[in-house]
Amino acid sequence: MWRDHLTEIIIFTLLFLLVSGMGFVAARWRAPKDINHLDEWGLGGRSFGGWITWFLVGGDLYTAYTFVAVPALLFGAGAAGFFAVPYTIIIYPLVFLVLVRLWSVSHRHGFVTPADFVRKRFDSPTLALIIAITGIVATMPYIALQLVGIEAVLKTMGVSGESAIARHLPIIIAFAILAAYTYQSGLRAPALIAFVKDSLIYVVILVAIVYLPYKLGGWGSIFDAADAKFDASPSPNDGITLNANNQLQYITLALGSALALFLYPHSLTGVLASRSRDVIKRNMSALPAYSLLLGLIALLGYAAIAAGVTPLPGATEGTVDNNTVVPLLFEQQFPSWFAGIAFAAIGIGALVPAAIMSIAAANLFTRNIYKEYLRKDATAAQEANVSKITSLVVKIGAVACIVFLDPQFSIDLQLIGGVIILQTLPAVALGLYTRWFHRGALVAGWVAGMGLGMWMLYQIPNPATKRAHFGGSAFPLEKLGFDGSTKTIYVGLVAVAVNLLVAAIVTLILRAAKVAEGVDGTTQDDYFADEGDPRLVPDPRESTEGESAEGEAAGESVEPAPKV
Template sequence: MNTTMAITLIGMVSIAVVGVSGRRPRSGELGEWTVGKRKFSTFTTWFLQAGEAFTTFSFLGLAGIAFGGGVAAAFALCYLAINFILQYFTAPRMRELGRKGGYLTQADFFTDRYRSPLLGKVVAVVGAVFLLPYLQLQITGLGMIVQLATGSRTGGNLSMVLATVLTVAFVLWSGIRGIARVAYLKDALMIFGLVVLLIGVAVSVRGGIGGLFETVRDSHPQLLTFHQEGYDATFFVTAVIISGIGGGLGTMAHLWPPVLAAVSGRALRKNAVWLPLYQIALGIPVIVGFAGILMLKPGSPANSVALTLAGQTLPGWLVGVVAVAAASAAMVPSAAIVVGISSLLSRNLLSARNERTQLRTNHLCVVAAAALALVLGLTRPGLLSDLLLLTYGGLTQLAPAIVMGLARKVRLDAVPALLGILTGVGVLIWLTFGSVDVGTVDTGLIALVPNLVVTAVAQLVVRSRSLAAVPAEAN
């Protein structure tokens, strides 16, 4: 075992130890495990909400897009800005409704606001199904990170298993409190790892960062425009819109517990104002991706750019530190996603009679979801590649019903909301698996159009029937 691998494994175990140190819920109830006592401070909520900004995508995907698509990688910075603007208005309202209605999950919102347990169950299924590939991405990405950092495929697989077991352990023990505790460490590691990587690249590339972009401008000017194959202006605009809607309107179930656990709406608004500071750090993988254009051979695997450059520019022990930082960026989001999936299944789909039974069922769902994602990551890493494209697009189909449900008075009925969601999801699946050529337009955005049309038409039908029934009853 080399130094890099040893540091990586020790780091992952340390992350789990920090998570286990979070206070174990004494009540044995799902509510305490999922949202605590709804009194998380601004500081704690900050790190819980920030967890979604730093994932394995930050290390692997963002640098890879910059390597192959140039400035198109900036879409991540743009959609996050939209996310935080929308969250300034939506998150406090979600928390307010959650406190009054006792929500623990996203599906609770649908059940309560639309007075439809069936709608809640459908949303629970949609949320769990479309979050599963996102969970598998984090686990598979972690294995890739360790493999690239150590040069050992066996080490990568071992790390996937170890990280999954450790994540499940601290999630079962501490719930959201453990995730919050680890989030502090994870963000510190991420910032340190990215800065170290940036310094290594800046020292190694000719002319430093300034010279890097001058060289790219002269030798690869097309990368500074939206004219790369697959990364044109249409991709950029539609990806920003669909991702901004998805995150800003709370369509992803694992984003709800941090909001519901916040001490106040004011805390959430303050975070929405200051969380965009994290986008500064996300600029580092973009710079690293551009450096890869000059320092790596053409045709190199895009997702390996960041870790390959780390291996070329940093000593082994520092590569290990960067790998630990990247591992934390997989473990913390994985923990949050597991909580989101398991809570939906145990509380809304299986609907156990009391909270203690819900908690036991929830723990089984945690193990099952993590195990399924791990098995797919080890045996069929490409199996969910198409489904992964549906994650944001599929969950965005919940957006119209969420917006209507956040209003003071819900003017949309449950049946139209349900039909709209099913239509959007159905169209999205057809576009993705039916080999329909839509160019670089995001399929989730296309599917949102029939979703809205069906919702509107169904609502008109329901209301017209209601109005027609009133005179009949009067007579």
């Protein structure tokens, strides 16, 4: 019953209201001359410095779902769930090498989305449309999953009702508030809220990793308890270390997830919102602090084993919801006021990425569908307006997913999301280095990669949840023709390899057939442009007067600003 959790609910609500207020005030924070410009609303004026970028990107990549689901994985399967740590180590050098180029070319050309870049680079609105739709489809279930994170907390606090609507009412209210301040403040809202969210998470986790071992007899005995549990379980693939079967899966999943994460539109939004190449590069040395945090949070899954936590029942009869183990652990081991803070940290943790993701999806729709196909002469103010409205639609869609569909459906879609977003790798990430691929071949590779990825995911059963299809992302090598092999591999990486192969072969064919390749709208130098270098699109901070002032502002912006 919720009455037993009154303290927790009060603290949760107070902190939630605090950040909601901040979300609305954010519109005036680092006030733009005109928020009705997509660069302002959707990218915070492309002006964020080191600290803001650190909180924003950290709050963006490490979502509430991550904080709930990764420990749940360790709780359920052991070492295999720890892939989140190598995955979030690998991502930063990749960003350092690759995404700074995207930042530069976007700075020069005023790109807001990865599809903007692809359109200019490969001179192909069709390819850009495919990239945009892939991004939107991959992002939507990710937003819905943030709700799963909040729900795990609400469930633990006993906030639940009989009917579907009553049970989801708190989430609907939370998302309505989130939608309202995102609409008003754009990217500034999650950037400001991220300060509170991350501070709460850091405090909660630092306390937890000192206090829990003290109560549970030290880390040594926590690991021993986990070891004993996995030894006793009938499943061959769990344990506190990997076995011969799942090492390949571990490696490919870590690498594939890192490649997918930096292709997700919301990560790119965080990167493009920063002020300069320097800000990004310096952040790549500072962001791993979050990886340490994630690693420690992951180990709370073992602490839950040692503390004897039993997860709450799942949505369907006879299943358990492992996502509740971390909230339950806090509830059982800590005084209720501290549990309330922890729950608020997870709850608010869901709002920051949900806001950024909806902004990223909205920008994709506006730039690559609305402006490209529906209204070619849209002004900057119209673009911003369409994006604002789309961000509302995206959030309503995410809530509807959770209220009307089985949450498992969102989890499945998220799993698919990682595989499909990887299929944009040849066009977006390799496109930053080379224009060797033919635009038609990139489309063909995308089709092949998507098809194969979907087929492989469909083939994977999950014995734990008794599902025949979409049961996970570990594909048995045996089905690929390696007879007798018991090893598994991450679907996404296989699919993107096939994608690349097809793209390469078709490129050779199309080139031999002399099919038109279009004109590359970027130059070599664009990939190294930095803060203060001339832009081809005027800076909205200098020109906010609309079309009439554009010529004048363009003249101004050619002058290189003094460097620090």
